[in-house]
Amino acid sequence: MSEPENILELQSVSKVYGSGHTRVEAVREASLAVKTGEIVLIMGPSGSGKTTMLSMAGGLLAPTSGEIRVAGQPLSALDSKGISQLRLKYVGFVFQAFNLLTGLSALENVALVMNLAGRHDKSVERDSKALLGQLGLEHRLGHVPADLSGGEKQRVALARSLANDPPLILADEPTGNLDSKSGREVMDMLAGLARQGNKAVVIVTHDPRIVDIADRVLWLEDGRLAPAEPQSITS
């Protein structure tokens, strides 16, 4: 199946929690289309619904209303197994807390995702090493997360997100736990790999210093999504 032009589409998506006086609209009728190869930043104050939107985009959370399509497939038409398979094939995640498996080495963390996709042959080790090598981790392959710096951990997480060569990367505050130098390095690597591989990247962030890597910046506040005003980015 050839990749559609829009790798990610949100059409009037809303997410409501609770009811009555506890009702909260985390996301209100948000619409978004991300093209293959595009880097989009979603910024906004804390509690604005950024993580909720990213969760829905990755199929981790079902919207209350609206339609979400990944690689042209409507998530509402898939069962949980179908969504898992879609995530394995089309979506890579990068998390603020890295979320590496603590008992596995850097190489194993990347290889595991390939195993989940059904690959177990020699190419798994070869491709995992190649990915980590591209991110400057060729000398850290056998190290477990406890032995890695924050920047190294996030680079391993980045490699993991690219393990199955997905067309879409979703990153939630990827520089949130990194110093400015490491954060910049990781973002430059992510942007470089994304453009090289023609991948779409959606980054949820507070960090105004990485705005320059994006093709488009959106602002999410009180659940509503809109193009960002320059002053809101720098404030």
Next chain:
Amino acid sequence: MRVSVARRNLFSDPTRLAISVGGVAVAIILIIVLLGIYGGSSEQMSAYINNVDADLWVAQAGSPDMLHSSSIIPASLESEFSAIDGVTAVNPLNSRVTLVDIGDTKNSIIVQGFDTSTGVGGPWKMAEGRSDPAPGEIVLDEVSMTMNGLNLGDNIDIDGVPHTIVGVSKDTTLLVSQYAFVDINETRRILGPDRVNFLMLEVDPARRAEVQQEISAKHPELVVYTREEFARNNSAVISNGILPILAVIVAIAVVIGVIIVGLVVYSATVEKYREYGVLKAVGANGFQLYKIVLEQSLISSFLGYAVGAVGSLAVARLIHRIEVQISVVFTLKYFVSAFLAAIAMSVIASYIPARKINKIDPVIVFKA
């Protein structure tokens, strides 16, 4: 390259792994040793029948075995049966369970009175001494000798009559009693000369079935067993008595194994709860996560089985050293049964941890 999250999780905490393996090992030892005791006891019960030169056993009707029933039949049948075509020998046997005072203890022994001139019905394997006791003499089983601190030449009283120990037999012990052998004339004091408990027939194999039918048809007051039938009946004394108790204890052992493995795998699952959420977030489906849990359970159980299987051999030796009358006999079937029990433990123990990770909301990965 295949990454095993299960192995990493399991071996990351050696203490927890040791507890899990130890628990399964104890359960496996219990299962195999109990089955071995059952096997040994069954073998003991039929050993006498299987080693006596008798193709057919004749008893009073309604007497299925040697222990529970009292069979009394006319001794004169010996000459009648000897004349049947195909019968090559007929030997009498008197058998009685009696309590004997040895020192301060009462011992249950099965006194076998046999024809010492033919030796049929007597001990087939000796540890020392003679196998053909004369009147006033007795052959005791080596377990009786050991349990009571007896030696060749010592005396014991049977029904108030002293008997000198002239021989020590081997493989003539049962779980609850031991055989002792005397000249058949010693036992005629109670039964009288014209009655016996059993007649043992040696028969031409080609005529065995016909001889059995001929005697049964002519003597409805008697029952005629083949060697195999009589051995089975005697083994059934153990099966019927011990097997239900054994089944309960084995079931308890399996439950204990399930609980221990389940607890260990559950705690390992809870500890790695967030990581299972990460796996779900990156695309692992429910079955893949269940396989991780199941693999952890299986590894624990297999390691426990290996330790338990080896341990059961040591425990069996220890049991026999402490209680010499207990015979533990292992067969491949028991080890296979225990292995299947170990697998069952794994599968059942995985159920609750698997349900827990199935309910994980992968959105937790976004929480710092």
